[in-house]
């Protein structure tokens with residue numbers, strides 16, 4: 001039987017943070033041993049705050065070897081309140097005191113055309129990962145993702161045609177059901193080809209969608225990632241987010 005996604009549940013976000021830190025460090029060390037660099041993509045929303053709680057401070061994080069991309073980004077200036085880059089900067093990057101990672105924000109001169117914005121971001125991936133001729137898909141060492149209350153992840157929304165994208169690495173979206181409507185996102189094949197995928201979901205506001213993701217054949221974006229990644233995918237949640245969810249929790253261990 002195919003291995004299933006790991007569900008790790010903690011009493012609070014405070015107890016989740018050290019486990020997430022250990023998990024990220026394990027992924028970091030494996031990646032640096034493999035190819036000398038740690039390539040990650042991160043979500044916006046509630047994720048950067050939890051990530052900062054997990055990773056700051058830690059003398060085991062080798063920030064200078066990190067290359068950080070955005071799993072999705074809104075087509076807004078980097079200092080806009082809706083910018084995922086802006087959020088990560090405020091929550092985490094500005095608080096780093098020593099080494100800094102290489103960070104890849106969107107090209108804001110292209111905000112008027114989301115297709116060009118996505119193409120330019122895809123080109124940043126091509127430059128980092130190899131040429132499109134030599135690799136079919138970029139393979140991130142780790143994706144750190146959020147899960148929206150509707151089951152979306154990145155800017156891949158339930159039932160949206162973007163879920164069927166098989167060619168582009170990065171795609172534009174003009175009709176995001178969650179504002180702002182104009183965004184770019186990693187596509188599903190890129191997400192599911194990552195070495196590891198970690199979702200973070202906290203709070204009772206997530207419990208209804210967690211039931212749908214873990215108990216039913218819904219086709220929700222988060223469930224599609226679970227199905228494709230199996231045990232390469234791990235969920236770090238608090239008890240409130242999975243109250244009443246019958247899927248088996250695993251004791252956290254590395």
Ligand SMILES: O=C1O[C@H](COP(=O)(O)O)[C@@H](O)[C@H](O)[C@H]1O
Nearest residue numbers: 043044045046047146147148154
């Ligand atoms: O719009 C977005 O929402 C999702 C989920 O956000 P959360 O606040 O419910 O965690 C986020 O992962 C994504 O990056 C963001 O653009």
